[in-house]
């Protein structure tokens with residue numbers, strides 16, 4: 001199917017349904033690999049123009065497979081998708097002109113400089129001469145590589161390579177940018193730099209679709225996100241909506257002297273208590289109203305003469321959302337039983 005799309009170049013096939021207004025839309029999108037592996041199972045999603053949309057999920061969830069289908073690199077087994085109102089199968093060539101793609105594997109020529117790479121990339125999109133030099137200059141500024149522009153890419157750090165890759169996805173000023181785990185494996189400082197760049201690119205008008213395994217990235221960077229697990233979208237919304245739908249806060253009580261069991265007994269039947277997770281020296285209490293529960297927690301601990309350390313109240317995290325939707329914590333993040341480690 002995909003190969004035939006090249007022959008349709010210049011043939012405009014009007015987007016026929018309600019998906020037309022969205023920057024990205026997928027309906028019942030499915031991909032099955034040989035051996036019956038159902039990598040993506042009937043995904044529905046709509047991304048509005050101008051959004052930073054995140055796809056959050058663990059390894060093997062189906063993130064890359066979805067991105068490859070949306071980028072016309074892999075034909076769907078079933079279902080349909082449009083990007084910029086164009087069908088990813090029937091209008092693949094035109095879709096490719098409208099999108100920028102930075103996939104996980106970075107193939108940089110080590111002896112090329114950053115500037116050379118970007119000028120070459122411009123050439124691939126028909127931008128040449130003075131225009132290519134100007135665009136390269138602009139992109140190097142955008143991703144903060146101006147000073148390193150004339151160094152060979154083999155001298156670049158991991159973060160710099162990602163930023164160069166990001167710049168090379170932007171040479172033709174795409175309206176929609178796909179980033180597959182743009183900060184995977186980077187140190188926290190490099191990650192923040194990439195976030196800044198994604199925000200700047202988005203402020204310049206591009207819709208961004210990114211995948212990530214990092215809760216904080218989904219939370220801080222994305223306007224809206226879908227949580228994907230085992231090929232299915234299990235939750236979708238703004239980070240705030242998703243956390244608010246949890247309907248509870250998490251109160252952490254650190255227990256002095258390791259007397260967790262007695263503390264748990266003292267707090268059993270606390271009004272609004274939904275779940276307790278015990279750790280070596282702390283308890284996490286999932287309650288409907290965190291702030292409103294603190295006084296009663298303190299009263300009960302005093303009653304039973306239990307010396308508690310710090311008590312803190314936190315909103316649920318996206319990891320709690322993931323846990324509720326899948327029964328597991330996100331891989332590489334917290335392990336079961338460590339649920340008391342709550343980030344605000």
Ligand SMILES: Nc1ncnc2c1ncn2[C@@H]1O[C@H](COP(=O)(O)OP(=O)(O)O)[C@@H](O)[C@H]1O
Pocket residue numbers: 033034037038039057058059060061062063064065066
């Ligand atoms: N080309 C392929 N052939 C067979 N199975 C594949 C192929 N690509 C991915 N898969 C499988 O599909 C599932 C989803 O993979 P992927 O989309 O890469 O997940 P993610 O990007 O979320 O880690 C995994 O079980 C993976 O092993």
Ligand SMILES: [Mg+2]
Pocket residue numbers: 060063064065104180
């Ligand atoms: Mg992947």
